[in-house]
Amino acid sequence: MPSFADAAERPTSVHDSVAALQKASTTPPKQRAVKVSGVVDAICRHAFDKGLDQDALRAVVQIAARKTELDQTSVTTLLKNLYPSQRVPADVVVTVVGGLGQGKGKPSPSTQNGLVKWLAMVREIIEDPTVLSRMYRVLFGMLDMISIRTSLCHLLSLITRRKHVQPFRIQQLLELSRGLGNEPALQGLLRVYRDYYPDIILGSTATSRHSFPPRPDPEWQTRIRAVQETNTAANESILEQHNGFRVLRKGPKRSKISAIPDVHTFHANETSVTLEEIDNVEDFVEKLDRLEPPGQLISFLTDPLLQKYVALKPAAIATSRINLWLSTCLEEEFNSARTGQPTSAFLSEILEGLNRQTQYSKTLLPLVSTFLKEYLLFWDGLSDVDAIFGLLCYLPLQPFEDAHGTYLGHAEKVVVARNPRAYEKIVQFYTGLLRQWMNQASPYWSPGQGQRHPALTSGDQRHLNDLVTHVANMSMSLVLSVPPGSGSSLISSILSFYELASSSKLKSVPIMLPPMHLTYLLVQDTSTTTLSRICGVIGNYKIAFDKHPKPIKSYYPLEMTNEFNWCLRDIYQLIWVSRAFNVTENKSVGLYCDPLLRDALNTYLSSIDREYAIGVTFVLSNNPWLASLSAAAWRVLEEDEIQNQGLDRDYVNWHKGPVSQLSLAALGKNRGVAVEWDRYKVHVLMYLAARGFGGIKDLMFATSIDLKKVLNKS
Incomplete structure (x- = not known):
């Protein structure tokens, strides 16, 4: 028998391969002209590399969901490689559910089990998220099938909501449980039911790691992530997208080693509404006033839905519960650090959770700032750097000297002591801190104000200016310390800081210029990108001055505006008008190039070629980087x-x-x-x-x- 690869009618696309598979599925093996294994390999190869579009996916599922002439190995291989390139259409889900059960035209029990597992893996990328909910009664009615009961219980555990928990289903589950004993998957489904009606389902439900739906196969998950990212051009995998209006489940393996529990409402009754049954934003808004708080409010550190609940329905008792949990836990960690003992493995998880919560609320909890004030004195500078810097970014606007003496100075010192190359991360941190302080600062001018005050010496603007001055001094030292051409990432971080400082359109943010020496060093850096970015920063400041209320001298000292004008003229003459390094009294400083040096360089260039001159060396046509x-x-x-x-x-x-x-x-x-x-x-x-x-x-x-x-x- 010829192989698929040698067949004269070799399919040229995945759709041709699917058509060949459809024909092979209705043809007895002995009557086929080609080997079906070649067709299956071609489809699986395409699915693995690019995923199956909706038409191809629909066709393959229709073949797998009925009894055909294909051998079990081929069908199993297809199911293991059923990677959708787009969202799964609702009719495909209906086809899969229609293929389950007992009957003459149904696929084998092994195939049915694979189909149920596939539904559990793709449920987050179904076009219509409600289709599985509408098929709930059909799926529940198949629990008497031994071959698919485990996978079916896992799927039902994932899609069960309060509306599905009916008295007759509770009774049926209890009868199955008594008849089958402690079957893990069934006990897991019963536990989900008990979470909704603890007063009705009495007694304990024995659970084990097999009681909960297993996490998707790592290889399968990695592949579907790559396929979805390629086809949707998304930054994050669709599998990991979460709408924020559904309780986040981490799975049994992670919850066992987690200090922060999953969201569970333990004292629900028939009339209460729990977070676990919320599915969308409309549902959340409609039931917000009737929601029962979960047993552990500290879960809001990791659960987006609980974060919204705590923020939109504040209560003194909720705050007290959260603070009590955090104070107890953080105090233990601080005592361990203070006595020289290693902190627990849970501290990283707690700090990361606090960081996510703070990014959501844009406010640092007072308890956390108190902890950081003491903990930083004993911090090793290596563990949880990103989380700690992330939290410090949300320090409230205050005198920079106070913030630096209490928090920032300790953090800088210990991080650099452990890693001398960590200045890039420190500059990135100050960029984040500047962004938050800029949003908190109060305006220093308004269109209708009569009396004008200097921008850099009044109120919140002084705190901002002190922060920028600190970073400017640090940046000058760093740029002078880095060998030419070796600090691109550090210089990029410094430029990002000034791009933020120069581009703000808030009335609360004064114009805070980088030092002229730093600007000139960056202009002469050996990178086209650096030259472009520092020019963009200076251009932003020029636009800011043009749009600022007049007269400028009422807000900024004359020395500052003069220096900026010199800087503009120097860069303009360098790149645009062939007068590089020209020094004119009270007009330009020539990038601080000594006039004697400029004359010597000009003489040298002229001796090489009479058309050469130092003035034209850096214009657009001759500039080494342009x-x-x-x-x-x-x-x-x-x-x-x-x-x-x-x-x-x-x-x-x-x-x-x-x-x-x-x-x-x-x-x-x-x-x-x-x-x-x-x-x-x-x-x-x-x-x-x-x-x-x-x-x-x-x-x-x-x-x-x-x-x-x-x-x-x-």
């Missing part, structure tokens, strides 16, 4: 102009480069394209911006208003 991009931009412009001006490509005089004002003038007179110097430079700016280097364009357009006119002409 020259190749500028050349590519010119080629694009030259090609367009040859076509627009109707020139003959075979006889045109092509520019040899690098482009300069004189070379463009000569080119237009000597069988070349005619392009104005300013138009070329604007074209280069737009070309750079289209490739992720928009900071240079932003600065030049903010500095020179004439460039927009040039852009409109082109």
